[in-house]
Amino acid sequence: MSLSVVILAAGQGTRMNSRLPKVLQPLAGRPLLEHVLNTCAEIDAGEIHVVIGHGAEAVREAFAGREVTWVEQPEQLGTGHAVAQALPGFANDDIALVLYGDVPLVRSTTLRELVAAARADHIAVLTAKLDDPTGYGRIVRGDRGRVTRIVEEKDASESEREIGEVNTGLIACQVRLLRKWVGELSADNAQGEYYLTDIIGMAVRDGLKVRTTQPESKSEILGVNDRLQLAELEAVLRRRNADVLLNAGVTLIDPARVDVRGTLECGHDVTIDVNVVFEGNVKLDNNVSIGPNCYIRESQIEQDCRVLPNTFIDNAHIGPRSQIGPFARVRPETYTGSDVRIGNFVEVKKSVIGKASKVSHLTYLGDTTIGKNTNIGAGTITCNYDGVNKYRTKIGDDAFIGSGTNLVAPVEVGDGANIGAGSTITKDAPAGKLTVSRGRQTTVEGWKRPEKKAK
Ligand code: UD1
Ligand code: CA
DSSP: OOEEEEEEEOOOOGGGOOSSOGGGSEETTEEHHHHHHHHHHHTTOOOEEEEEBTBHHHHHHHTTTSOOEEEEOSSOOOHHHHHHHHGGGSOTTSEEEEEETTOTTOOHHHHHHHHHHHHHHSEEEEEEEOSOOTTSOEEEEOGGGOEEEEEOGGGOOHHHHTOOEEEEEEEEEEHHHHHHHHHTOOOOSTTOSOOTTHHHHHHHHTTOOOEEEOOSSGGGGOOOSSHHHHHHHHHHHHHHHHHHHHHTTOEESOGGGEEEEEEEEEOTTOEEOSSEEEEEEEEEOTTOEEOSSOEEESOEEOTTOEEOSSOEEESEEEOTTOEEOSSEEEOSSEEEOTTOEEEEEEEEESOEEOTTOEEEEEEEEESEEEOSSOEEOTTOEEEOBOSSOBOOEEEOTTOEEOTTOEEESSEEEOTTOEEOTTOEEOSOBOTTSEEOOSOOOOOOTTOOOOOOOOO
């Protein structure tokens, strides 16, 4: 007996006011549906069926290469109808787990409990008691608190609307039974839809006990119908991620002002200041500190580094004890050794900077390799692009590049070479020598400023 999952994701999401299908709206930088799929990966889910309708093509494309079975529901005739579209692909002995593509924060532990309850009793519903149950289907209980049915708000009587226990929409049920009950659904209700929830009453009619389980946290059942709810969920997820970091020993100056859009791995004694965004997979080693207003994507920063305020680091590897920023832009394929400095208003792209070299101010390094202990003066520019092709600049160990130098690539500066300030270097500069390339300074003796002519 294995598990088959069906994720309902065909709805339009009219209230999002967007051209993007609802399940592609980003939450913490990833589509809503991706969160649900990732949670499925944490439980022992067999085949995953996703029912799509609105924007089906876009949804398929967004998840190309991912192992899911797409099921089209061209017309959205209700949750029961949606499940019916997926059922032909299910094995009778399996347990079916019904999830919603727009309920992204449900935890894997909650799903495991729900599935376990269905194994024992054949049908289980995830419910929650809410202070304000408006909009949800209500769980109707009879004798000794037994569930008798679920009633949708639009079909509920006044007293039924008083019920605080709601249907989250997530259920688990043996496929054989689900198939039978879904086949009996009718659309004879206030919304003229095939309600999946009607199977609960059928289960009771057939003499089965309906079990209910509850999530550990009510935030798990929150759905996204509009942008207000999306923003609320973003805050919930931000706080969840922050709590994981805090519990792992990371110092967050303000847990409400750190966004993790992907995975963040931290060593011990890492400190993260306010307004920092991490994207993709980021690794911060021991004793790293990140200043305020930084954006760090797909990068590793080794131990004892200091990233100063307003720094952007993308697809880079920063060696230990380095200091980056403030206001630095480190672009993809940048690798630094240890003890490196990249200072303010410095842009680095596709470059290697060796141990203890310094690029402190107002510089562009593109397609450059720099050795150890080299100093790059303020305002140095590698001219790496001729408008068509890109070329590399190579600078050795212990070199000194004077301020305001242009290095016209391809070009090489040898070990221990000095370049005079203001040079435009178009030919290789030999090791251990001073190379200067600029107009000689002259002073014109006896020169006078022109005077205004009398008319
Ligand atoms: C549903 C439940 C309600 C529950 C609530 C929880 C039913 C009849 N009602 O109501 O008891 O409290 O969820 O949020 O099940 N979908 C399809 N195809 C369809 C219809 C819906 O794929 O034909 C998908 C939607 O994209 C969405 C999910 O199913 O992801 C739920 O549909 P929605 O219309 O939002 O159901 P509710 O009316 O909120
Ligand atoms: Ca809904």
